[in-house]
Amino acid sequence: MLSRTALVAFITMVAAVPSLACNGGVAPGEGLPDRETFISAWVDFRLAGLQRPGLPITEADRNRILDQHGVTEEELLRFAEVVGQQPGTMQEILIEIRRRVEAQRTSEDPG
Numbered sequence: 357m358l359s360r361t362a363l364v365a366f367i368t369m370v371a372a373v374p375s376l377a378c379n380g381g382v383a384p385g386e387g388l389p390d391r392e393t394f395i396s397a398w399v400d401f402r403l404a405g406l407q408r409p410g411l412p413i414t415e416a417d418r419n420r421i422l423d424q425h426g427v428t429e430e431e432l433l434r435f436a437e438v439v440g441q442q443p444g445t446m447q448e449i450l451i452e453i454r455r456r457v458e459a460q461r462t463s464e465d466p467g
Contacts, residue, residue: 387431388431388438389425391449393427394435394449395449395453395456397421397424398432398453401418401421402457403461404418406457406461
């Protein structure tokens with residue numbers, strides 16, 4: 357199993373991929389979560405991370421999120437690896453993750 361640090365580093369790297377002319381959908385393969393599962397899991401990871409700014413999420417939170425979405429770290433990494441070969445699609449996914457995180461944060465903001 358990959359360490360939490362390796363997972364975060366990989367996703368950070370994928371998030372830095374510039375938008376290229378490539379676009380299109382991703383067909384889930386064997387062992388890959390579907391797009392919605394990937395997005396939902398990463399939204400939950402981001403929200404957990406925002407609860408403790410500057411600190412990694414706890415192992416308990418990480419395991420809870422993975423279990424809740426029925427995926428493993430390896431499956432999420434493999435999805436990111438496959439989709440990362442389609443930068444336009446990865447950019448769409450990252451935009452959707454960002455949109456959902458912001459929407460959740462806005463709905464929780466008492467002010």
